Amino acid sequence: ISDMTQIPTDAIWQDLKMVIKKQKEKDAATPSGSQSGIGQNSVSAIKNTATTNVPHRVDLAERQLFGMLFVMEKEKGASEKEKSIAEYRDQLKKIAGDTYAERVTRAESIKSDLMFEAEKYFGTDQSRWDFHMKELLLNFEEDVINAELFQAMNDLRQAEKAGDQARGQECAKKCQVLSIRKAEILKKRK
Numbered sequence: 016i017s018d019m020t021q022i023p024t025d026a027i028w029q030d031l032k033m034v035i036k037k038q039k040e041k042d043a044a045t046p047s048g049s050q051s052g053i054g055q056n057s058v059s060a061i062k063n064t065a066t067t068n069v070p071h072r073v074d075l076a077e078r079q080l081f082g083m084l085f086v087m088e089k090e091k092g093a094s095e096k097e098k099s100i101a102e103y104r105d106q107l108k109k110i111a112g113d114t115y116a117e118r119v120t121r122a123e124s125i126k127s128d129l130m131f132e133a134e135k136y137f138g139t140d141q142s143r144w145d146f147h148m149k150e151l152l153l154n155f156e157e158d159v160i161n162a163e164l165f166q167a168m169n170d171l172r173q174a175e176k177a178g179d180q181a182r183g184q185e186c187a188k189k190c191q192v193l194s195i196r197k198a199e200i201l202k203k204r205k
Contacts, residue, residue, distance in 0.1 A: 076155040080107065081122035082133030083147055089130065090141065103148050110156045157200045164193040 017024045084103060091097050108115045122129060137147050171186035 076151065076158045077118060077122070078129055079133065079136065080148075080151040080155050081118075081126075082129035082131075083137060083144065083151055085122075085126055085130045086133045086137075087144055087148070099145060099148075103152065106152050107155070110152070110159055153200055153203060157197065160193055160197050160200065164190060164197065167193060 016022070016027050084100070084107070087100050087103075091100060111118050137143070167186050167189040171183055171190060174180075174183035174186055
């Protein structure tokens with residue numbers, strides 16, 4: 016479970032002990048004396064609770080980015096604005112890579128919510144929109160790289176556990192490339 020969820024083993028054991036204790040209390044309070052026991056379902060419940068209830072930072076950045084983009088598209092008019100919107104879309108496609116179409120579909124399904132959030136959070140001052148978009152793109156790119164780096168480091172750890180040196184070297188190279196990209200983003204922020 017720890018490997019699949021990236022949750023420290025100690026935390027999982029603490030949660031499991033708490034579930035076992037609650038289950039024992041429940042079983043002791045059951046008049047028929049029937050016991051349901053701790054099985055795979057309880058372990059799965061711990062895993063699902065730990066992984067599905069935590070919003071990811073990349074999700075927030077994605078929501079804000081698409082919301083701002085939708086607002087800008089709604090208010091487009093001047094050819095310069097249309098050009099900058101197209102450039103922002105191109106940058107977004109480049110950052111998202113193969114996941115772009117999936118992300119657009121997800122965003123389109125809640126477009127009005129995202130626009131409402133963006134208008135409330137960023138305001139309607141169009142003179143600040145380019146500033147916000149550039150910052151959002153940097154945040155999104157950093158979050159995507161962090162997610163990829165996290166996965167690559169996990170893959171590296173799994174390869175090391177399995178003794179797969181070739182895969183380990185491949186994962187280490189990917190970690191290095193992602194770390195360099197992350198450093199470049201940090202330089203852009205300065």
